[in-house]
Amino acid sequence: MRDGRLVAGERLPSGRALAAELGVSRTVVTEAYEQLYAEGWIEGRHGSGTYVTDVVPAPETNDPIQEQIPYSGRIAPPGTIDLRPGTAFADALDTPAWRRAWRLAATAQASERSDPHGLPGLRAELAAYLRRGRGVACAPGQIVVTRGATNALALAAAALLKPGQRAGVEEPGYGKARAALAARGLEVVPCRVDDHGLVVADLPDDLALVYTTPAHQFPLGGVLPVPRRQALVAWARRTGALIAEDDYDGEFRFDVGPLPALHGLDPDVVLYLGTTAKMLTARMGLGWLVARPDLAAAVARHRDRVNDRTSALAEEALRVLLERGDLERHVRRVRAEYARRRAVVTEELRGLDVRGSTAGLHLVVALPAGQARRVRDEAAARGVLVDVLDRYRTEPADGGGLVIGYGAAASADELRTGCSLVRALARPEPPPGRRPAGARGAGARGPRGAADAAAARPASPDR
Structure with missing residues (x-):
């Protein structure tokens, strides 16, 4: 019927005849007909039988999307x-602490009305952790718990910027950040980077926001030096722009201790974005935004307005991990x-x-x-x-x-x-006719x- 092979007004066989033809019990056919009646596909006519209703068949299409394999993201095939x-290396999770946190979270009392800022207890623990580990000084009221750093950026763009404004993203840079900003109607402007990160001197003055990864530029890996950090904050102050600092893996540095976050230089112009995706696992689905109080409140109001929620169970589990020192x-x-x-x-x-x-x-x-x-x-x-x-x-x-x-x-x-x-x-490759030293037997x-x-x-x- 949906494909037009049974047209409107066509008479269907009786339940007894169809059951015999298909080799199934009459009960199966009767239940199938009852379901089709309920959905409006067929109708009974007194003394005449069962007929197809005036359904409109699906239009024919040559859309190649229907022929494609379902989208599976970037899942690695088995054996690769x-x-x-x-x-992140998810197998490194401390299994006893991880299980204990989720077990305790499952027994905690939960409210059906969630705080759009996030659980107060989690925000208090996050504020203490960020101060110790990342040099981010903030009150719990300046934190908005999100579904990740990209979600935090999207919420900030929707709450604090207007469609048509220009937002800068590092080039090369994080594609999902570009997509999140473009989806909010912003004009995304590529901003040059070099081996040390964002080239601040090249930033145009008409940006409303610039997204950057100063602790470990994604993907080139440069670390933004202090003079450029100071210049970036001065540029934001002068132009009235906001800086979105994505501190996606700032906890991990191998030559010296982790560098303090850019946020510490000027909390009024920097939106600090963090996530559990690299320190724990992306499966937890949590992140956070730290901003000055009026901006954090605006993001929370927008989050409440669009019913953007995080898992209360995951929030409580993260709170337990922080409270007990397991995360650190x-x-x-x-x-x-x-x-x-x-x-x-x-x-x-x-x-x-x-x-x-x-x-x-x-x-x-x-x-x-x-x-x-x-x-x-x-x-x-x-x-x-x-x-x-x-x-x-x-x-x-x-x-x-x-x-x-x-x-x-x-x-x-x-x-x-x-x-x-x-x-x-x-x-x-060596020139033709020559083999590199040590090539014999190397595989x-x-x-x-x-x-x-x-x-x-x-x-x-x-x-």
Whole structure:
């Protein structure tokens, strides 16, 4: 009926006849007819039988979207080694503390009317944690609990900015931040970065907001130095703009202690965005925004107006982890784990131009853009997933590279296997007729029995 194969007014067989034809009980057919009656697909005519109603068949379409495989995001296929950035090492969770927090959260009294700022107890614990760990001095009333840093940015854009205003995002930068701002009707402006992060001197004066990742620029990995931080705050003061600081993995630095957040330089102009996605797991679905009181209140009002909610159970579990000190113990433990993983990755990638490895959960291998795409594709064919810098750009640019994360891999052995393959594929090819020193017997390992490194194709030219 929906497809038009049974047209309006067509008579249907009796229940007895259809049951005999299909080889099922008459009860099954009777229940099916009753359901179709209830939904309005068929009608009974006294003394005549059952007929198709005047339904309108679905229009024919050649929309290719219907033929596509359902969208699955960036889920790694089974049997692959995932070296893409953006994922924490979830197996590092302290299982007893994690289970205890959720068990206690499940027994806590909950209100059906949630505070749009978030649970007061969680905000009090967050304020204390952020002061100790990130140098963010704030009162609980300045915190709005969100569903993550990207959600916090989207809420701030909707509550504090107007459609048509211009918002800057680092280039290359975090694509979901661009999407969140564009979805609120803002004009997204690419803002240049270099090896040290955002180039403040190039910022236009007509931006209403600039989104930045000063602790570990995503994806290049630079750390914004103090003079630029001061210049950025001065620019915001002069132009009246807001700074959205995404501190997505600021807890993890390996050469010195974690640097204080930019927010501490001027809390009036900086919106501080945080998340549990890297320190715990993205599955918790929590983040926070810290802003001066009037801005935080505006974001909370908007959140209440659009019924944007976080899980009260997850909020209470995070509160328990903070209150008992379990979160900070976990961060210290995984910081050491990520330092070990970073050491494995940098060792396996020796000889390549590795950048941005002093902090965070990913680094960059600088390569010509065409060669980077070739390495990505050949590595994927052998079961190792990496990203290329082009994925995080909106405009063509000189230079390219691979973005390699070390949070998603299941073990150090997986990291060694994947990175050794990447190194073999990325090594410059020797001139024809010559073999590089040490090439005899050297092979690239891969999860699917990767071929010898010498079998890698020459790099394709840049486009």
